[in-house]
Amino acid sequence: MQEFEEKKFVEETYDVVVVGAGHAGCEAALASARLGMNTIIFTVSMDSVAMMPCNPNIGGTSKGHLVKEIDALGGEMGVNIDKTFIQSKMLNKSKGPAVHSLRAQADKAMYSLEMRKTLQSQENLTLRQAEVTELIIQNGKIKGVKTFSNGTYYCKNAILCTGTYLASRCLYGDVIEHTGPNGLKSANYLSKSLTDNNVEILRFKTGTPARIDGNSIDYSKMEEQFGDEKIVPFSFTTDPDSIQKEQVSCYLTYTNEKTHEIIRKNLDKSPIYAGIIEGTGPRYCPSIEDKVVKFADKSRHQLFVEPEGLYTNEMYIGGMSSSMPESVQYEMYRTVPGLENAKIVRNAYAIEYDCIKATQLKPSLEFKNIEGLFAAGQFNGSSGYEEAAAQGIIAGINSARKLQNKEALILDRSESYIGVLIDDLVTKETREPYRMMTSRAEYRLLLRQDNADLRLTKIGYEVGLIDEDRYNKLCIKERLIQDEIERVKNVNIGANKKVQDCLIRNNSIPLNCGVKLSDLIRRPELDYDKLSEIDVDRPDLPSDVREQVNINIKYEGYIIRQIKQVEEFKKLETKIIPDSINYEDVNSLRLEARQKLSELRPRSIGQASRISGVSPADISVLLVYLEQGKYLNKDND
Amino acid sequence: MSNNDTIAAISTALSNSGISIIRVSGDDAITSIDKIYKGKKKLVDVESHTINYGHIIYNQEIIDEVFVSVFREPNSFTRENVVEINCHGGVLVTRRILEIIIRNGIRIAEPGEFTKRAFLNGRIDLSQAESVMDIIESSNEYALNASINQLNGSVSREIVSLREKIIYEIAYIESALDDPEHYDLNGYNDRLTNVVKEVINRVDKLIKSSNNGILLKNGINTVIVGKPNAGKSSLLNILAKKDKAIVTDIPGTTRDIIEEQVSINGIVLNIIDTAGIRETDNVVEKIGVDKSISAIEEADFIIYVVDSSIELDNNDYSIIEKIKNKKHVCLLNKSDLTNVVSEDDIRNHINSKVISISAKEGKGINDLENEIKDLFFNGEIEDNNEVVITNIRHKDLLCKCDESLKLVLDSLSQDMPEDFYSIDLMDAYKYLGLIIGQEIEDDLVEEIFSKFCMGK
Known part of the structure; x- marks a missing residue:
């Protein structure tokens, strides 16, 4: 045993160090610890674990899918929001099943507290408040990290989840605060350590609207928006009956010409339009200034007024993020019906931060050039809590698998939104914070939120994050679905009176000859449940099974x-390009393709084919080249 | 490497010299060709490495008399099932047969693809791999450029405009799906139905044009020359009017040099109507005359129109001087009036085929068309090989686009959810893009962000 006095500073050793305890960091640390890795997670403030510095909700279109997938793999986000939501809504219910999306308003403070509690009760996991300032990298391999107080934490792997804290600054008008979100301490040293190790850094920007004191709002001038009557949980492990509770309301209001006039008049005071902001902002989440300028023909924009929690008066004004000076913010918010006497609790602001070019990562989220260093979340150029958490769990899993000498878990585009998200991040050159959208998932009819468990829980089980009991339940569910689909396809329905009556009652055309039950289910006006009365031998099945059958x-x-398209896709996806390939040797490739391939070093022919600047002919050439290599190896044997 | 899809290509240079060969390779090569071939035996029943006499039949019509060779895997060039069709009917028939094959679900081979398969299946020596790669890369680049360059300006503008229409609708749907609280799809079905119907109409028009080979600009460049008022424009009108499916009603045609495209039994003429040629001091007219003269120099074929009711003069002699070394035909127009110029008057100055017509009464036009056909089939004026292939490829893509759009209409009438038929819309968009050499990449996301105001 070493004597403590000899050491001037703290030195500890862990399997895995996680830097940052936001949504990515929490998932990464939990996955890592649950897979048996001795893990430490650093946060700049113990009061900001799993903080939600922007919108007070989890889920929404495509993001809801991500949460369900994280849950299906054994992650925490779904469980945590089920514990802490104050309103829940299934979006797009009138549209196809693939775009149904769950969204829940969170009690932000409770969300953070619950997650902190979960981290602190997790075996193998240490939560520590400290700013990580330096990476210790030797021979292209991570060895540990240093903190501001000069502590050294040695590790086998590290996962960077620094969110929007790296060299961040918040701006409104000509006021610049060198802080992270919500006035928290920013992390000002790590960027340099990264560039010293040849990591390419980008500068991105995002923003948030003001929080208004609820007591100063006249809700009678707004439309009240309620949660769903029947609440659907995010987590497949949450019993739906256990979460049916009283919900709070959100409110809808609109900007108007007066609002827009004030914005136009003061544009020169916005740091974006004044050219002070250097970072690239997301187009899908424009500030109200951007909306007024870019969509000048719109006479109003929707605003969603959402509660931030049960223990605060603060209301989030969704749709009106801004970086105008304080005084202009007052002026413009007060033009909105219901906000005439609004008191601002927190200003709207824009935030700029350092992140990396994610094409420096492998699909496993490990750096290509720094062994054992992983990255997840906004640090990788994404945006959103859910996108961050999704990368977090994968980074946590893959870091653990690396230490277990197991092959990395790479979900592909045909099996999950997580796969689409990560593939896009590491393959395409993202020029703005990346947000998930259902249209980015080319196989989205298969990637529904309702079947996330069927798609991924088996994988979660194999990885080790899903227990035996949950896995067995899934297998039973799978079986019930298969059997019932088979049965429904073989049930004959005759044109008897009972059937005709049922059809007429459901506004469907009566039969003129016998059909299979499945044919009737396919009619637009009918579905599986509506036909139960004419399906005499129907077994009693749980609702989630009936939904899948339908x-x-x-x-x-x-x-x-x-499914056929996916089969085609898999052909190229499973053609792995050996790490040893030297693209300079493939003479026939066009120059641009050779450069891009050398830089990105795709894992498979499939990934190569998605790199912009690589043509189908280049892919043909690569196939021939790889085939040639095979023969050469054979000759050598 | 098994379970490859089946590909086809014309493997001989297309000329009118007689036989051309279409090669088909892949798992379904033999069974697919059986569907359109009628001989003594079905091809699945004949021995490997045999040549079989029969006919290509499509919609009960005999298309051509052919010899068909069958090679069963692995004893073929590509080590796959291979069928080679020796066609006898010349360029147009060969093109027709390839088209029928493609409509049967076989894909047109990428440049170099037969060789690539031969290599991947271990048929070609390793030392040849390098050259295989070169062929793939260079010929693809060439083919891509060629296929885009060959496209008529007006056609490519039409395709761009159709794509804009389609992507806007997809972006609208996607915005509504991604941000349901901002964009509403109520009543949208009706609007989309109308848009899709309009797009289908326009695509159908392009398909008709492709039947006549006039999607592409590489037809036979034909110039009509003559003195002012010789009847050039009336002639053009007659030729153009005879063919209902010409692309002229697509806006923008007039911005091309080509003023009319006319298909005579599938032979495409790009006809340029020139200003009448005469000595002039008028600056504006002079520009027109100069243009006519350079058009003559670039033309493949010239139709010289003479007003037979007026004596030949110096202007005619100067035209004759300019066209005498070019392929041409001479028309004695206004046969309905009193003739003062005879065939011999022309022949005294130039060795021409002379046809007497009346553009006004439409007489003699058949003789002109027959003359053009004869010249083409005797190989005196030529179309080119790639154009034929490109055209078939384009037509195939247009048909696929059409099918996808019809699926959208089906889904709309069945009230399917938007996220289902948006897939077919995207397919239609993709097929049109392939014609003008556009990959999809991030088009949709770009369109959503630029046209629709999203988010918080």
């Missing part, structure tokens, strides 16, 4: 088409 029968044609 969707699979009803949309079978399209689903089969997508």
Whole structure:
């Protein structure tokens, strides 16, 4: 044993160090610890664990899918929001099943507290408040990290989840605060350590609206928006009955010409339009200034007024993020119906921060050039809590698998939104914070939020984050679905009176000859449940099984088409390009393709084919080249 | 490497010299060709490495008399099932047969693809791999450029405009799906139905044009020359009017040099109507005359129109001087009036085929068309090989686009959810893009962000 006095500073050793305890960091640390790795997670403030510095909700279109997938793999986000939500809504219910999306308003403070509690009760996991300032990298391999107080934490792997804290500054008008979100301490040293190790850094920007004192709002001038009557949980492990509770309301109001006039008049005071901001902002989440300028023909914009929690008066004004000076913010918010006497609790602001070019990462989220160093979340150029958490769990899993000498877990585009997200990040050159969208998922009919467990829980089980009991339940569910689909396809329905009555009652055309039950389910006006009265031998099945049967029968044609496309896709995806390939040797490639391939070093032919600047002919050439290599190896044997 | 899809290509240079060969390779090569071939035996029943006499039949119509060779895997060039069709009917028939094959679900081979398969299946020596790669890369680049360059300006503008229409609708749907609280899809079905119907109409028009080979600009460049008022424009009108499916009603045609495209039995003429040629001091007219003269120099074929009711003069002699070394035909127009110029008057100055017509009454036009056909089939004026292939490829893509759009209409009438038919819309968009050499990349996301105001 070493004597303590000899050491001037703290030195500790862990399997895995996680830098940052936001949504990515929490998932990464939990996955890592749960897979048996001795893990430490650093946060700049113990009061900001899993903080939600922007919108007070989890989920929404495509993001809800991500949460469900994280849950199906054994992550925490779904469980945590089920514990702390104050309103819940299934979006797009009138549209196809693939775009149904769950969104829940969170009690922000409770969300953070619950997550902190979970981290602190997790075996193998240490939560520590400290700013990480330096990476210790030797021979292209991570060895540990240093903190501001000169502590050294040795590790085998590290996962960077620094969010929007790296060299961040917040701006409104000509006021610049050198802080992270919500006035928290920024991390000002790590960027240099990264560039010293040849990591390429980008500068991105995002923003948030003001929080208004609820007591100063006249809700009678707004439209009240309620949660769903029947609440659907995010987590497949949450019993729906256990979360049916009283919900709070959100409110809808609008900007108007007066608001826009004030904004136009003061544009020169916005740091974006004054050219002070250097970072690239997201187009899908424009500030109100951007909306007024770019969509000048719109006479009003929607605003969603959402509660931040049960223990605060603060209301989030969704749709009106801004970086105008304080005084202009007052002026413009007060033009909005219901906000005439608004008191601002927190200003709207824009935030700039350092992040990396994620093409420096492998699909496993490990740096290509620094062994054992992983990265997840906004640090990788994404935006959103859910996108961050999704990368977090994968980075946590892959860091653990690396230490277990197991092959990395790479979810592909045909099995999950997580796969689409990570593939896009590490393959395409993102020029703005990346947000998930359902349109980015080319096989989205298969990637529904309702079947995330069927797609991923088996993988979660193999990885070790899903226990035996949950896995067995899934297998039973899978079986019930298969059997029932089979049965429904073989049930004959005759044109008897009972059937005709049922059809007429459901505004469907009566039969003129016998059909299979599945044919009736496919009729637009009918579904599986509506036909239960004429399906005499129907077994008693749980609602989630019935839902799967209905969707699979009803949309079978399209689903089969997508499955065929996936088979084509997999052909190229499973052709792995050896690490040893030297693209300079492949003479026939066009110059641009050779440069891009050398830089990005794709893992498979499939990934190569998605790199912009690589043509189908280049892919053909690569295939021939790889085939040639095979023969050469054979000759050598 | 098994379970490859089946590909086809014309493997001989297309000329009118007689036989051309279409090669088909892949798992379904033999069974697919059986569907359009009629001989003594079905091809699945004949021995490997045999040549079989029969006919290509499509929609009960005999298309051509052919010899078909069958090679069963692995004893073929590509080590796959290979069928080679020896066609006898010349360029147009060969093109037709390839088209029929493609409509049967076989894909047109990428440049170098037969060789690539031969290599991947271990048929070609390793030392040849390098050259295989070169062929793939260079010929693809060439083919891509060629296929885009060959496209008529007006056609490519039409495709761009159709794509804009389609992507706007997809972006609208996607915005509404991604941000349901901002964009509403109520009543949207009706609007989309109308848009899709309009797009289908326009695509159908392009398909008709492709039947006549006039999607592409590489037809036979034909110039009509003559003195002012010789009847050039009336002639052009007659030729153009005979063919209902010409692309002229697509806006923008007039911005091209080509003023009319006319298909005579599938032979495409790009006809340039020139200003009448005469000595002039008028500056504006002089520009027109100069243009006519350079058009003559660039033309493949010249139609010289003479007003037979007026004596030949110096202007005619100067035209004759300019066209005498070019392929041409001479028309004695206004046969309905009193003739003062005879065939011999022309022949005294230039060795021409002379046809007497009346553009006004439409007489003699058949003789002109027959003359053009004869010249083409005797190989005196030529179309080119790649154009034929490109055209078939384009037509195939247009048909696929059309099919996808019809699926959208089906889904709309069945009230399918938006996220289902947006897939077919995207397919239609993709097919059109392939014609003008555009990959999709991030088009949709770009369109969503630029046209729709999203988010918080």
